[in-house]
Amino acid sequence: MNSIRILIGILGMDQHEVAAVGIAKMLRDNGMEVIYAGCFNTPETILQSAIEEDVDVIGISSHSWEYLYYMPELMELLQKEANPIPVVVGGSVITAKDKTALGEIGVASVFGSGTNDEEIIGSIQELAEAFVAASC
Amino acid sequence: MTRTSRTRSGIRLKSNYRPDEGASETLKTHYQDNLGDPGSYPYTRGTRDNPGGGWIQRELSGEGDARRSNAQFKYLLEQGQSGVDIIGDSPTQSLMDPDHPLAKYVIGTQGVSLCRHDDYRELFDDIPIDEISISSSGPPMFTVASLYLLAMERGISPASVRGSVLQFPFYAEYCGYAYKMPFDLHLRMTCDIIEFCSKEMPKFHGFLEDSYFFSEAGLNAVEEAALAFVEIRHVVRTLMKRGLDIDSFAPRIAILVNCSMDFYEEIAKIRAMRRIFARMIKEEFGAKDPRSMAVVIACHTSGLSLTTEQPANNIVRGAVQTVALGLAGIQALEISTFDEGFRTPSKEAHLVGLRTQQIVDLEANITRVQDPFGGSWFMESLTDQVEEKVLAMIADIESRGDPADLVTGGYFKQFFEGAMSRYHQNVSSGEVTKVGLNVLQVPEDEDKLLRDVSEAKFEPLMERAEQLRIFKASRDQSAVRESLMAVFKVTSTDENIMEAVIGAVETGATMGEIIGVMREASGTPYDPYGHLTSPIEG
Numbered sequence: 001m002n003s004i005r006i007l008i009g010i011l012g013m014d015q016h017e018v019a020a021v022g023i024a025k026m027l028r029d030n031g032m033e034v035i036y037a038g039c040f041n042t043p044e045t046i047l048q049s050a051i052e053e054d055v056d057v058i059g060i061s062s063h064s065w066e067y068l069y070y071m072p073e074l075m076e077l078l079q080k081e082a083n084p085i086p087v088v089v090g091g092s093v094i095t096a097k098d099k100t101a102l103g104e105i106g107v108a109s110v111f112g113s114g115t116n117d118e119e120i121i122g123s124i125q126e127l128a129e130a131f132v133a134a135s136c
Numbered sequence: 137m138t139r140t141s142r143t144r145s146g147i148r149l150k151s152n153y154r155p156d157e158g159a160s161e162t163l164k165t166h167y168q169d170n171l172g173d174p175g176s177y178p179y180t181r182g183t184r185d186n187p188g189g190g191w192i193q194r195e196l197s198g199e200g201d202a203r204r205s206n207a208q209f210k211y212l213l214e215q216g217q218s219g220v221d222i223i224g225d226s227p228t229q230s231l232m233d234p235d236h237p238l239a240k241y242v243i244g245t246q247g248v249s250l251c252r253h254d255d256y257r258e259l260f261d262d263i264p265i266d267e268i269s270i271s272s273s274g275p276p277m278f279t280v281a282s283l284y285l286l287a288m289e290r291g292i293s294p295a296s297v298r299g300s301v302l303q304f305p306f307y308a309e310y311c312g313y314a315y316k317m318p319f320d321l322h323l324r325m326t327c328d329i330i331e332f333c334s335k336e337m338p339k340f341h342g343f344l345e346d347s348y349f350f351s352e353a354g355l356n357a358v359e360e361a362a363l364a365f366v367e368i369r370h371v372v373r374t375l376m377k378r379g380l381d382i383d384s385f386a387p388r389i390a391i392l393v394n395c396s397m398d399f400y401e402e403i404a405k406i407r408a409m410r411r412i413f414a415r416m417i418k419e420e421f422g423a424k425d426p427r428s429m430a431v432v433i434a435c436h437t438s439g440l441s442l443t444t445e446q447p448a449n450n451i452v453r454g455a456v457q458t459v460a461l462g463l464a465g466i467q468a469l470e471i472s473t474f475d476e477g478f479r480t481p482s483k484e485a486h487l488v489g490l491r492t493q494q495i496v497d498l499e500a501n502i503t504r505v506q507d508p509f510g511g512s513w514f515m516e517s518l519t520d521q522v523e524e525k526v527l528a529m530i531a532d533i534e535s536r537g538d539p540a541d542l543v544t545g546g547y548f549k550q551f552f553e554g555a556m557s558r559y560h561q562n563v564s565s566g567e568v569t570k571v572g573l574n575v576l577q578v579p580e581d582e583d584k585l586l587r588d589v590s591e592a593k594f595e596p597l598m599e600r601a602e603q604l605r606i607f608k609a610s611r612d613q614s615a616v617r618e619s620l621m622a623v624f625k626v627t628s629t630d631e632n633i634m635e636a637v638i639g640a641v642e643t644g645a646t647m648g649e650i651i652g653v654m655r656e657a658s659g660t661p662y663d664p665y666g667h668l669t670s671p672i673e674g
Binding site: 012013014015017018019021022023025026039040042064065066068069070092093095096097112113114116117 | 226227230232238240241245246311312313314352353354440443444445477478479553556559560561564573574580591593596665
């Protein structure tokens with residue numbers, strides 16, 4: 001397949017960018033096309049960018065509890081639009097309990113603090129390939 | 137697992153140091169020029185001759201509304217805290233009112249929600265603002281305006297208020313909290329606050345250079361110091377261009393530095409920064425008053441150095457950093473607490489942070505002898521090397537053009553993005569060792585200690601948006617409008633903004649409204665996020 005396209009963004013007023021920028025660079029170095037949406041996004045702007053940029057995966061970086069409120073909104077929005085783009089979430093604030101809750105609302109993968117790069121790449125690759133195969 | 141032979145900024149460490157170090161020669165022949173006793177120029181060894189004086193001990197506080205944060209302050213003061221340090225929630229830090237649509241899920245969860253003078257009244261209720269030091273990591277302009285008004289209301293002279301406000305005009309947009317305003321306006325606000333404080337609140341540090349926030353992008357000690365000085369130098373030059381005498385404001389310049397786990401280099405950094413500052417202010421900017429040359433150093437220990445894995449380990453990190461800072465000699469400290477990776481400090485973490493400071497200060501007696509590393513072949517050599525690298529980096533950055541153009545041209549944005557990627561790589565590759573994260577991990581189900589406290593959450597104050605709407609409707613609308621028009625007008629001139637801002641704050645105008653009007657007067661949208669309309673339109 002062509003190189004994987006992933007959108008990386010941060011929701012609400014969360015302005016902790018170190019991880020998002022670091023991961024974006026790491027994914028680019030590993031051959032992915034990263035569309036970096038930066039801070040101050042809402043579920044609507046994330047979805048809009050994802051559609052405009054025709055990405056295979058949406059990646060949300062989170063270091064504020066805001067994601068607990070925004071993620072259900074984003075997942076609902078995707079469902080309403082019948083859009084099957086896989087969503088992954090990463091961030092140090094995500095606890096084991098939150099991880100389970102994110103899984104229950106349909107988030108495909110959750111990367112907590114300490115997840116190694118190979119695991120992140122592997123998971124995104126798998127999701128993107130399944131998404132592309134399903135849309136063909 | 138390897139033990140590194142270099143400091144984080146790349147200075148090679150020898151296995152031991154001997155009397156024939158370059159620094160050792162200087163020690164004999166240039167003691168007075170290069171070091172000096174504590175309290176004397178060039179202040180390498182400390183700005184005051186005050187053995188056992190300790191430092192202002194405080195912990196970053198603020199959550200929920202002002203009343204809840206006031207209770208935090210009182211609790212910590214009862215526990216022996218000697219000053220308060222306020223952090224706003226992310227809307228507050230970004231000059232946004234809680235009724236903004238983007239603020240709704242984060243009101244009061246990462247700091248206190250503040251946007252009007254009534255909030256500051258509640259925040260400082262029963263707190264003797266002329267007796268303790270008040271440090272604000274929140275919006276500098278509104279902290280100063282409200283403290284000034286509060287002093288007047290209480291019949292206290294604003295001149296007796298001590299404390300500081302963080303200033304970060306160069307780097308805020310890229311790592312920290314975005315103001316979303318033209319750079320010229322941000323710089324002008326910074327300078328107006330400093331000028332106002334130097335006249336009306338002369339004991340208050342209107343310019344606490346904030347090298348903490350931006351160095352959390354993963355910068356090393358040399359980069360942190362160099363970028364701090366580039367910003368300080370530009371602000372100083374701008375103030376002098378206004379015709380201000382360097383000695384009228386320089387005594388109240390302070391620097392809030394970071395402290396990573398690179399023990400020796402952090403001590404050398406602080407010693408080098410005092411020396412660089414003293415020489416720069418005296419020789420380059422022509423200060424005559426020794427107080428102008430002696431820079432106050434405060435510290436916030438690195439949140440980035442902590443881990444969410446095994447949070448109890450962070451207590452040890454905070455203690456090691458506090459020892460380093462005690463040895464370097466600082467004037468004020470906040471420790472990033474053990475739950476930092478998850479939240480702003482819980483009550484439990486606050487107390488552990490404060491007790492860590494108290495134990496290092498009182499039990500270990502660290503500050504009884506000032507600059508105990510002074511004269512060490514190793515530490516003097518490292519201080520010289522850090523100084524040399526910092527000076528070279530300042531010269532390099534300034535040779536690239538007017539620092540203001542570098543800000544607007546994106547030079548620093550790129551710089552920070554590079555540092556963030558590098559940090560990620562260094563942690564991934566293990567070049568920066570983090571116990572529990574990239575070495576010596578334990579399985580998730582065994583990582584239990586202090587997790588319950590660290591992971592405890594509370595709800596955002598979503599009702600505050602509605603409360604603010606009711607408050608806004610209850611104000612004297614024509615007085616508010618008139619005061620906002622005054623802010624608009626003065627922003628379009630070269631006059632100092634502070635008086636008009638204080639006038640607006642007094643009528644009940646909110647921070648978001650005042651800033652929005654200032655943005656408008658500078659030719660940019662009232663609400664940079666595109667959700668709100670200006671109250672003075674039409």
